[in-house]
Amino acid sequence: MKFEVTILGSSAALPTLQRNSTAQFVTCCNRSILIDCGEGTQMQMRKFGVRFQRLDIILISHLHGDHFFGLVGLLSTMRLLGRDAKLTIICPKGLPEIIVQQLEVGHAQLDFDIRFIELTGKEHEVVYEDKSMLIETVPLKHKIPTNGFVIREKPKERxxxxxxxxxxxxxxxxxxxxxxxxxxxxxxxxxxxxxxxxxASKPACSYAYCSDTAYAEKIIPFIKDVTVLYHEATFTEQHRELAKATMHSTAKQAAEIARQANVSRLYLGHLSARYADGKQHEEEAKEVFSNTIYVEDGMSFLVEN
Structure with missing residues (x-):
């Protein structure tokens, strides 16, 4: 299976007609991974041809609603579709209780097991590993405890x-x-x-997901030399002070992180609803890091050298 990312949602807190709340679907080493699950994610999965039952792992970065409000609905739909395979959810501390309470209030009894792995958002750690890949956390700088994630292929045999x-x-x-x-x-x-x-086989590749975060050079050692970096770019330089106040990043700041981390490619997302598209974000970022593109819902790209 290819190492591939599909953007299901690329908006910041407020979804628009063009951009849904944050969510991404990643396939790596025969594992299917959902990163964040904003409201409406299951509809985006249907729209862009992502099969629900393929999911092995769900990663939730933090407990702001635009990153997890779609999760209970997705789990309920999985039940209705007859899922019986175990699911791993790697998430902030406290989310399991929220999920259980919502399911109980909605009289939805799941017919499959969920393994919750709770995070503090304070430490870098390996949270998943098998013979082919691993997932690490990246402590980000936001208003509440927040994790980025790095998905890495293990070195391949000759x-x-x-x-x-x-x-x-x-x-x-x-x-x-x-x-x-x-x-x-x-x-x-x-x-x-x-x-x-x-x-030699093809070099192992890696994908780093960093959303939401203020400009934070502390994350650079954890994402150094990754193949692809997705970094939030909620604002352009025109709104740099607003980015600082809300603990988000500008496109230019994201590009500076990419440059210092020596990544191969940078993708920008989590754009504020005040922008019709990400063209200005991309232009500003390219002044610092040329290999940059902004994402749109439905976009897919390979993580490869």
Whole structure:
């Protein structure tokens, strides 16, 4: 499965006819991940062809409503569609109680298990890991405890060359070790060198999601060298003081973070409803970091080098 991001919602607190509240769907290493779940997210999933039951993990950044008000409705719909697979929700402390109370008041009994992993928003930590990928948190700078997330592919094994499999000294038990980069000393004392018998796989890629946050250089070590950075850009420079007062970022500030973090590409989102589009955001950001684009609902892009 491709490492791909679909933007389900790219607006700040107030949704518009063009931009829904924040939500993103990410596929990585055969895992389906929803990041944030603003009001109307399940409708956006239907609109853009995202299947509900594919979800393995939901990440909620913080407890401002435009980032989680759609969650209870989504869970209820999953129940109605017959979901029975376990779901992991990684979220701020306190959200499980909110979800349980809403479901109880709405007389909605889920038929599948939810594993909640609660976060404080104060520490960088690995919150999910399997053999192919991991998810880390990035403590952001906002009015309430808020996490960004980095989704990383683990380094991939090298690939055996076809002709190497026909090497006279090759044994089946050597293949896995050679693909891991190990050299083999055979019983006869001969050396099979991994670099001579295998080819490098595609480099592992990474995706960083940082919304909502004021300008914060403290996050740079956690997102250093990521393939793609999504960073909130609620305001343009015209409203820089408003960004400071509300603990959000301007597009130019997001670009400065991208430049210092040496990321490959920057995507801007979480735009205030006062802007018809993100063209000005993009222009201002490109003055600092040229490989920048603003996102729109329904946009999909690959996380690749």
């Amino acid at each position: 690939k055996m060359r076809k002709e190497s499999l026909e090497h006279p000294l090759m044994k089946v038990e050597y293949i896995h070790r050679l693909k891991k980069g190990e050299d083999i000393v055979t019983e006869s004392g001969d050396v099979l060198k991994s670099l001579e018998l295998t080819d």
